[in-house]
Amino acid sequence: MSASRALLSSPHGGASRTFTRAPTRLAAASIPFARCGALRARTAILSSPAATVPVTSSEPKRRISRSVSDSAPLAKPAVLVAEKLGEAGLDVLRQFADVECAYGMSPAELLAKVAQFDALIVRSGTKVTREVLEAGRGRLRVVGRAGVGIDNVDLQAATEAGCLVVNAPTANTVAAAEHGIALLACMARNVSQADAALKAGKWQRAKYVGVSLVGKTLAIMGFGKVGSEVARRAKGLGMHVIAHDPYAPADKARAIGAELVSFEEAIAKADFISLHMPLTPATSKVFNDESFGKMKTGVRIINVARGGVIDEDALVRALDSGKVAQAALDVFTVEPPAKDSKLVLHENVTVTPHLGASTVEAQEGVAIEIAEAVGGALRGELAATAVNAPMVPAEVRTKLLEMSVIDCDYGGKSFF
Numbered sequence: 255m256s257a258s259r260a261l262l263s264s265p266h267g268g269a270s271r272t273f274t275r276a277p278t279r280l281a282a283a284s285i286p287f288a289r290c291g292a293l294r295a296r297t298a299i300l301s302s303p304a305a306t307v308p309v310t311s312s313e314p315k316r317r318i319s320r321s322v323s324d325s326a327p328l329a330k331p332a333v334l335v336a337e338k339l340g341e342a343g344l345d346v347l348r349q350f351a352d353v354e355c356a357y358g359m360s361p362a363e364l365l366a367k368v369a370q371f372d373a374l375i376v377r378s379g380t381k382v383t384r385e386v387l388e389a390g391r392g393r394l395r396v397v398g399r400a401g402v403g404i405d406n407v408d409l410q411a412a413t414e415a416g417c418l419v420v421n422a423p424t425a426n427t428v429a430a431a432e433h434g435i436a437l438l439a440c441m442a443r444n445v446s447q448a449d450a451a452l453k454a455g456k457w458q459r460a461k462y463v464g465v466s467l468v469g470k471t472l473a474i475m476g477f478g479k480v481g482s483e484v485a486r487r488a489k490g491l492g493m494h495v496i497a498h499d500p501y502a503p504a505d506k507a508r509a510i511g512a513e514l515v516s517f518e519e520a521i522a523k524a525d526f527i528s529l530h531m532p533l534t535p536a537t538s539k540v541f542n543d544e545s546f547g548k549m550k551t552g553v554r555i556i557n558v559a560r561g562g563v564i565d566e567d568a569l570v571r572a573l574d575s576g577k578v579a580q581a582a583l584d585v586f587t588v589e590p591p592a593k594d595s596k597l598v599l600h601e602n603v604t605v606t607p608h609l610g611a612s613t614v615e616a617q618e619g620v621a622i623e624i625a626e627a628v629g630g631a632l633r634g635e636l637a638a639t640a641v642n643a644p645m646v647p648a649e650v651r652t653k654l655l656e657m658s659v660i661d662c663d664y665g666g667k668s669f670f
């Protein structure tokens with residue numbers, strides 16, 4: 255059985271499982287999905303009509319998670335929320351689960367607790383390691399990442415443990431893009447340095463002459479959801495936007511007025527470079543001594559993606575030499591960074607403590623998005639935002655379910 259199939263069928267089925275299919279659908283029907291508006295479309299599978307209609311005898315008998323029997327006693331699944339989640343999302347979770355919020359746990363506390371839960375919800379501050387997933391083995395079956403980046407979750411270990419990982423990939427896009435633009439503008443005009451100086455009683459107008467954005471070339475590295483929103487906004491500021499993304503379609507870039515170029519061309523031509531790729535083995539430390547060496551002298555760098563895409567020691571060297579004039583960083587290889595971090599303390603560096611997704615609106619959206627995703631995953635539905643199992647569009651899913659009925663009738667095998 256493939257890993258994804260293993261995830262979608264029950265890895266830990268058995269009589270101890272009392273979260274049964276039909277009752278949880280009733281619970282799902284009581285979730286106030288209507289308030290989720292646009293999120294609903296994006297999580298089509300989780301909230302599709304197929305997901306909320308009562309189970310009928312014609313529906314396929316395969317797959318859905320830990321069915322014991324339709325008459326088995328009901329027990330709500332238990333969900334552990336390890337980092338601050340918006341109230342709206344907690345409300346959604348409480349419709350179908352017993353929810354415990356345990357913010358600020360140490361890794362040891364998380365290890366000790368995780369086995370008592372069916373699902374764990376984290377943001378970027380919790381490392382869901384192999385150890386955590388092993389500790390949860392036997393009960394934990396869903397990890398929800400309330401945000402985009404899943405570099406803090408050991409996906410391989412999750413798959414091996416039969417644990418589905420879902421994220422909330424859309425609700426914080428605009429917040430992250432707006433923060434990128436905020437850092438770009440603040441850096442160019444020395445806002446944080448001038449603010450600190452003035453608060454310290456120094457009126458230093460000559461020291462804090464900035465640079466203009468209009469007419470400058472901005473290279474967007476990673477032209478996905480956030481990168482393309484940054485591009486749109488930068489166009490509005492009169493910047494010339496180029497982008498590098500090995501997987502982005504050229505027509506998507508063209509429609510925004512950005513030109514897709516190679517990595518080398520992007521870093522060589524840019525006055526400003528804004529990073530928006532995920533942290534993966536392929537992107538780890540791609541900004542290093544060699545790549546800084548190929549940039550224009552005086553280039554300015556914004557990072558709202560992940561600290562790990564930059565070799566931070568190399569960036570300090572590039573800042574010290576003047577190769578990089580300024581950097582504006584929301585993310586760091588180790589968070590929080592050391593108090594004596596040369597990078598954070600550098601006078602040409604503007605920093606924020608991983609605030610990209612931290613707007614009221616984004617946090618509410620992310621909380622609802624992840625609560626829906628976790629609910630759907632616990633009900634055994636194909637998750638639209640699964641990151642270690644295939645995503646299946648709602649219309650394709652409907653077709654597959656039809657085929658699955660036929661398949662069940664003729665031999666009992668499942669396509670999922």
Ligand SMILES: NC(=O)C1=CN([C@@H]2O[C@H](COP(=O)(O)OP(=O)(O)OC[C@H]3O[C@@H](n4cnc5c(N)ncnc54)[C@H](O)[C@@H]3O)[C@@H](O)[C@H]2O)C=CC1
Nearest residue numbers: 402403430476477478479480499501531532558559610611
């Ligand atoms: N600071 C913060 O609070 C936030 C940070 N993020 C970070 O931003 C990243 C991007 O988020 P989204 O745009 O929503 O994700 P996305 O998946 O929509 O976009 C990522 C893009 O990067 C591209 N990419 C992959 N490998 C690449 C490479 N080697 N070079 C260039 N491009 C590459 C992909 O093709 C994709 O288009 C997330 O992975 C996360 O780490 C996201 C939201 C908030």
Ligand SMILES: O=C(O)C(=O)COP(=O)(O)O
Nearest residue numbers: 377378400401402403611
């Ligand atoms: O969504 C992301 O990738 C983020 O980096 C946001 O992180 P956070 O949920 O604010 O800890």
